[in-house]
Amino acid sequence: MEPIDILLELIELQRLDSGLDSLEKIKKNFLSDIAAIDANIQSLKDTLQTEKKGHEELMKWRKSQEIEMGTLDSHIVKYTRQQNDVKSSDQVTALGQEIEKSKLAKAAIEENILETLMKEDEQKAQIKKTTEILAEEEKRAAAEKAEIQQKIADCNKAIADKHQERTTQLGKIEEPYNRGYENLRNKGKKLAVVAVTEENNCGGCNMNVPPQVLHEIRQKMAIKTCQCTRYLYIKE
Numbered sequence: 001m002e003p004i005d006i007l008l009e010l011i012e013l014q015r016l017d018s019g020l021d022s023l024e025k026i027k028k029n030f031l032s033d034i035a036a037i038d039a040n041i042q043s044l045k046d047t048l049q050t051e052k053k054g055h056e057e058l059m060k061w062r063k064s065q066e067i068e069m070g071t072l073d074s075h076i077v078k079y080t081r082q083q084n085d086v087k088s089s090d091q092v093t094a095l096g097q098e099i100e101k102s103k104l105a106k107a108a109i110e111e112n113i114l115e116t117l118m119k120e121d122e123q124k125a126q127i128k129k130t131t132e133i134l135a136e137e138e139k140r141a142a143a144e145k146a147e148i149q150q151k152i153a154d155c156n157k158a159i160a161d162k163h164q165e166r167t168t169q170l171g172k173i174e175e176p177y178n179r180g181y182e183n184l185r186n187k188g189k190k191l192a193v194v195a196v197t198e199e200n201n202c203g204g205c206n207m208n209v210p211p212q213v214l215h216e217i218r219q220k221m222a223i224k225t226c227q228c229t230r231y232l233y234i235k236e
């Protein structure tokens, strides 16, 4: 094979690899779209859980207030009964003060309970709303994800096809250029074959290409590499 033909095959191989890189990138974007959809659903679930927990805590607190009120009620009954039993007016007055204190405390608790019940109603409405939003979003997410997954499947198919093409193309390139190209790609160099720039620099690492090397590339005498080991060609 003439050096120029090897170079052309290398450039074609690189074109296929660039296509593969783009496909992989597209696929990665689809995967992150799916992750974003999942994260959104999770965040709604977390919100709902927080709302439910807040509601349960408030209910629990209200129930403790109701118990407290029951205790005050029984105190009032007890003091009233005692008032009938005691003889001295001082004792009657003292018990009367206790009854009054208990009644005031009961009234305050009653007000608290009323307020809490209203807050609980608000919480219930909010939980209902969040539950509905979550259900809607889950439905939408399922549809969107199915669509994206189809696109990922298409990508996978295209990637498999391109890999096949690439294997065939690599087979056309003789030693040691096939290995050299693979080494460059495996080292993470996206471009293994680069054009010499107008300033006579390597299109990969930007190092100057010596005149002798340029001359040999122009004469199509040999395949030349830059010091960065990339294959060099001159755009006609």
Ligand SMILES: [Zn+2]
Pocket (backbone or CB within 6 Å): 202, 203, 204, 205, 206, 207, 226, 227, 228, 229, 230
């Ligand atoms: Zn270079």
